[in-house]
Amino acid sequence: MLTLLGLGMILCFMYLIMTRRMSALVALTLIPVIFALIAYVLGFFFDSLSHIEIQNLGEMMLEGVKKLAPTGIMLLFAILYFAIMIDTGLFDPSVKWILRLVKGDPLKVTLGTITLTLIVSLDGDGSTTYMICVAAMLPLYKRLGMSPLVMACLMMLSSGIMNLTPWGGPTARAASALHVDPSDVFVPMIVPMICAIAWVYFMGYMYGRMERKRLGIITLDVSHGDNIQISSNPEANRAHLRWFNTLLTVVLMICLVKSVLPMSVLFMIALCIALVVNYKDINMQKDLIAHHAGSALNVVGIIFAAGIFTGILAGTGMVDSMSKELVAIIPESMGPFLAPITAVLSMPLTFFMSNDAFYYGVLPVLSEAALHYGISPVEMARAAIVGQPVHLLSPLVPSTYLLCGLAGIDFGQHQKFAIKWAILTCLVMMLGGLIFGGFPFYSTLP
Template identity: 30%
Template structure:
């Protein structure tokens, strides 16, 4: 009981302080779980083990952040995106809806591999300068992009189905066939969200800047210090280098961070041959890198404590025990409805290896098939995972978009949650999810 209550209090405090802006994530990720573990009687040796296990799951993403942020910072410095932005502005001609539909298409194709970091890297950096020119809020672009990621995440090789197939002891391809109608419906919901977001942005004045921006000379508007960093004669080198980086991401099994590490070295060596200039570029992008890496490594502390103490399963069992019988008969729908909130606080492994088996066992007593339980819970919990503070890829999206976690959660939570609920409702109405 104490373990479960501690977990609820920890997560409640985490969300409160994050959304109120009363503390930075790094502080909360370190202080709250350690206090929670101490309250439940764990000693320093145990806590040290929890931290080691948790950080081991996030260090590679932290390393990726170092080189991703630096690489795209260098590409921005040298002006690689300028020509692309000017071309896109002329093509868009102020049509904001077209930009949002491009986001849907890019995110759909980018997430075919089920890899969120790759999708962020493909979709956001190239569009970010364009959105600034057209006065489109990047938070709206991120909301649409994240909605597509959550829908496309339900592929056989994605994290949700891979974990669920282990729990259900069935082939992930067969499980995907059951998910597919909801996934297709969800994709059209993403298109609908793109339409809604584009209309909201147009009402705010987005797109009206396009005509003016397209006719401006970038050189005339730029700061002399910015111009000094640009390398227009090396445009094709930088484009080819960036294409090569993404080809390696898709076509090889090399760690992502090693690919961007090599990209950073080649970008710096050719664009800024002088070692002092290279050091200056690294120093210029260091503040954002340090903040993100510290946050991601700190998130590993919370992940380690939540997973290794059994706190997540204890919380699920407490909810099940206090619910009235008539709700227990529809427990999978209860957890599906609140799945967006659950997915914010719980990393995927305890979700599908800890909570899901408990749900399946309880629902079986009321004749609910395990597959229906898995689908309902999977869609619900997956709907807002792109906002989860305990998932490292969230911070990559924040890094490339320039948003804070608070801004991202406040803007995107309800649109993403509603898309998930619509998918669940569609599954219930069509009989794919047993009620």
Template identity: 25%
Template sequence: MNVTLMAILLIAIVVVTVVTDKVPFNFVLLIVPLIFSLLLGHSLTQTSNFVLQQFASLMQTTGFMLLFAFLYFTMLTESGMFNTIVNALTSHLKMNVIVLMVLTTLIGGFSILTGNFTPAYLITFPILLPLYKKFNFDRGYAFMIAQTAMSAMCFIPWGIGMAYTASAAGLSATALSKASLPWAYCFIPVIILQWIYFGWKHRQKNGTFQVIEQEETAAEVEEEKENSRPQFFWINLIVFIIAMVALGVYSVPPYLVFIIATVFTAMVNYPKDYGKIFGSVGPMYLNILIMLLAINMYQAVFNNTGMVGALSKSLISVVPHPVLHYLHIILLLLCVIIIYFIPFQIFNALYPIFITIGAAFGIPAVAMIAPFVCNLSLATSATPTNSSTYVGCGLLDLEVPEYTKRAVPVMTITNLLVIIIAAMFGVLNLG
């Protein structure tokens, strides 16, 4: 059978599966590539061998790290450490809309250290929502500001976005994280431009940066959560800082850092009932692990049956040389619009092809994929095809279709500006 046609057919099946939503996406990625491998003449044993090698690589570089990262950050969130820090910030500042936007950026960037957008939204938006209402600040603007800050922080090696990207590209999460860090710096001037733009829009609408409505309400007393541990706040914070320093400064293996931090935090905060919290992480980790394994099945077959090479050669022979050279940049520029219509999992499936084409032009694999780590996250909050968008919109009382239509042009321009800044400072590798 023609390998190129089989590769195109496999991609087409994946696209149709997602667009029609008739069959679980994970099932298709786990079963269909296996069938295609057999049709291309690879025995069941051969297929099993390269799939198992891919799975083993996933667990070694990402799987164990994610498990303990989820456990650790779930305990920190449950203990109330993040809420205590955020509440201290908001209660000691003289508030106006400018400060509110800066706080949204800082808290959003801080909260994505949990590694997942859903808990990051759960930390950021419930705390700031009363202030958005008090200042009549557009909650759609708030979502975009928070998402931009979170996207800038997506270079962290334990993040779920990094896990998906590294897994799909067949790269080390740690190596990809180091290559993505310069892109995070390129977000800083764009974030400031967002403050100016959204501040100007707010001033146009309301005529002031101060409180618009200030109704007298009964003092809100936050009900102490069952798992809250305020008495251990300083211990948890010190351990958190040590863990971040070990990861960022001393490059201690992330899985080892999170194992030690998880065990210590569990013994201090939940010596008798840590099993309950561990159990709550199980379903989320299982769902993510199954998705990662499915992506790896797809990747293993795509890489080891000659599909990547065949498809790359076909593109090189058909696509004009200048277009092919900058194909990854063209797709990077358009990624927000593309992800609005197509789930990011399909986009991720193209990374092996990008790497093969980049190699023909002397561009290293990490340099090809690093631009997508942070920038693609701008797209994942502006699409109705991503579940976390619904979480964020629900917390901010926004309608998903209306919000995503507003967000696409803003995030597209944000993405463009980051790319321009990266090109200006030599961060973007043009080959």
């Protein structure tokens, strides 16, 4: 009965958010509460549910929220930090330098597209990344006669890889769903991400050579780059403090990789230093935080709501029950391969369902089953984030529609052109994860 209730709760949750009948925040909160109450009522008729008590439901939910609190705090301050860095104009020189460097060479244009997207993607917001990068690069593609499909594909793949940063979304979701530290998920995946980035650069080089052979090199005026501003608030620009902001960001990245302090604390400290140094006016500090609060709240709210979902899923015993059933149907010979199986499944599953549905609905069940074969939750979390480049081709991802609209291409054309490269990028990342120890190819029983 617990298995049926657990499956029913997950399927109901997935259906409601995929059909847009509920937002992820609302569904993550209300659906588990409703199913927990159903389980309580059924407990009068089924002994397997008799342990569920009304007074314990609050404790389950609160326990789930407590476990996700560090992740929620980290995301809040990470999003605000990178938003403030964009406001200060930290990335403006990078954009202008890339535009001047590529000029009229199609090969340099494709490589510059990747570099620019990787830099701008640090803020973790796909929509912002596409708006900035398309505004900077599309005039060059049009002037040279290059295909905007190539541009959109390279931007999407680069963004999909950089989206694996803990503040980007998927890593935080996987970590919160399995109650592990996002830094423990992210840091071992840095080298596999670099492998995937190298592969995307190879793609860009290949297409750039093809376009250079077809079009040649044209002398262009790239002065439009001087008018490109990433920040939406010109008054917040602090060009004279760019050296300080660069140093602060580099030190922050080093401290994150070295785990000097918890990620949430590091971002809190870095944000406060950035605000105090860049903006002496307290009212301006408040205005900037308020301006970016909406995007931060959307992500953080979902993380805390996920605490209720995972708390009830675990506290009632639904996850344990479903994992036992899953283990029972998985052939004994396939169990030790659950990590790479999860990595492969993350591609189609995150394509046909949202990240919330996959990470909060499917991944906990797979992870619980993998424990029986000696595969830790943090290894399963790493494997589960591999499929993100394919996920961005999903019709459920709003930012991809924005990319296609800005680039002036058809969504179906974009999918057809990019799907094979997205799959290959995921496979390269998976191979990197297996080779460099992100997750095991085969695990024996502990």
